[in-house]
Amino acid sequence: MTFIGNxxxxxxxxxxxxxLSVPLWSVAAALGLALxxxxxxxxxxxxxxxxxxxxAGEIRPFSTLLARIERDCDARFVEMELDxxxxxxxxxxxxxxxxxxxxELEYDARDLRLLExxxxxxxxxxCVPAGTPx
Numbered sequence: 156m157t158f159i160g161n162x163x164x165x166x167x168x169x170x171x172x173x174x175l176s177v178p179l180w181s182v183a184a185a186l187g188l189a190l191x192x193x194x195x196x197x198x199x200x201x202x203x204x205x206x207x208x209x210x211a212g213e214i215r216p217f218s219t220l221l222a223r224i225e226r227d228c229d230a231r232f233v234e235m236e237l238d239x240x241x242x243x244x245x246x247x248x249x250x251x252x253x254x255x256x257x258x259e260l261e262y263d264a265r266d267l268r269l270l271e272x273x274x275x276x277x278x279x280x281x282c283v284p285a286g287t288p289x
Contacts, residue, residue, distance in 0.1 A: 201239075204239070205237050205244075208244055208264075213244065213264075213265065214237075214244045214264035214265060215264060215265065215266070215267050217235060217237070217246065219267065220246055220248070220262060220267050221235075223267065224248065224250070224282065227281070227282040228250060228280050228281065228282035229252070229253050229279065229280055229281045229282075230250035230251060230252045230253065230258065230280050230282075231250065231251045232248070232249075232250060233249040233250060233251050233257070234248075234249045235247065235248050235249070237264060243263065243264075243265075244263075244264035244265065245261050245262065245263065245264060245270070246261070246262040246264050246267075247259065247260075247261050248260045248261070248262065250274075250280065252274070252276060252277075252279050252280050253279055253280075254276055254279060256274055256275045256276050256279070257274055258272060258273065258274030258275075258277060258280055258283070259272070259273045259274060260272050260273075260283070269283070269284070269287060270288070271287065271288050271289060272287045272288075272289055273289050
């Protein structure tokens with residue numbers, strides 16, 4: 156048996172700590188990989204469902220919505236998520252407004268109709284009609 160940094164037959168605290176931490180790290184890494192694989196599999200399923208919905212004409216392409224946002228909104232696009240909520244596909248868009256405010260807009264993916272808008276100073280975006288639900 157070899158002991159790291161110690162020539163005596165009794166392991167030092169450091170060597171014992173090293174031997175104990177490696178298995179714990181290995182277990183944590185394996186668990187993390189397993190969880191990531193599950194998330195990845197779920198993401199793959201969601202992505203495939205979205206592709207089928209687009210091919211079937213159930214949703215409009217995101218590129219169409221992005222072009223409209225870039226044309227009509229005084230904001231910078233940050234991110235997009237496509238979620239299915241109670242059978243309805245929703246584009247969730249995050250924008251950075253002219254004053255640095257973050258806005259979250261939800262669009263019906265079937266017809267790109269604005270459903271909801273959340274954030275401060277939405278009027279400054281110039282693409283959120285007054286009275287839009289939040």
